[in-house]
Amino acid sequence: MDIQHLLTREFAWGFYLGLVFLIIASYNYLRLKGELSRFRRHLSDKLEIEAESMKKTKAEQEVLRKENESLRVKVNALNELPDRKLQRDLEIYARAEKRMLLNVPGFAPAWETAKTEAHNELSDEEAGKAAPKRIFARLFGGGTGTQAALPGRDNGNRASESETAKSGAEH
Numbered sequence: 001m002d003i004q005h006l007l008t009r010e011f012a013w014g015f016y017l018g019l020v021f022l023i024i025a026s027y028n029y030l031r032l033k034g035e036l037s038r039f040r041r042h043l044s045d046k047l048e049i050e051a052e053s054m055k056k057t058k059a060e061q062e063v064l065r066k067e068n069e070s071l072r073v074k075v076n077a078l079n080e081l082p083d084r085k086l087q088r089d090l091e092i093y094a095r096a097e098k099r100m101l102l103n104v105p106g107f108a109p110a111w112e113t114a115k116t117e118a119h120n121e122l123s124d125e126e127a128g129k130a131a132p133k134r135i136f137a138r139l140f141g142g143g144t145g146t147q148a149a150l151p152g153r154d155n156g157n158r159a160s161e162s163e164t165a166k167s168g169a170e171h
Contacts, residue, residue, distance in 0.1 A: 078084055101108045
């Protein structure tokens with residue numbers, strides 16, 4: 001009886017111990033299953049939020065693309081105005097001047113001298129010390145003023161000949 005009682009007792013201990021492990025494993029299984037479902041809900045919510053955010057971003061991007069296109073059209077239309085063309089040409093010339101100053105070694109001193117002289121002429125005209133050449137050029141035929149100001153290859157000899165003739169006539 002002792003052996004049978006011992007076997008039953010050991011069996012009971014093993015059974016109870018197995019039941020404890022089964023309860024702990026079941027508890028952990030149910031807890032992990034709940035946590036997994038919570039993570040799935042969280043992932044689903046996050047994907048919905050990201051999809052909604054992406055949808056808003058795409059709609060905003062489309063609105064901005066349309067606005068950008070309309071602004072580009074407006075800028076092109078405004079650039080066609082005469083004042084804007086003059087400003088644009090001035091900007092082009094300023095950038096070209098900057099490149100010439102940097103890239104062409106002999107250009108800079110001559111250019112700076114010419115700019116200084118032109119600035120001084122305009123300052124004198126604005127101060128009333130000299131007659132405005134632009135007004136006289138418009139009134140009395142502006143063709144000679146632009147040829148003297150911007151001599152071409154052919155006009156360079158003619159301009160120097162006319163200057164020689166003028167200086168000879170003055171003396």
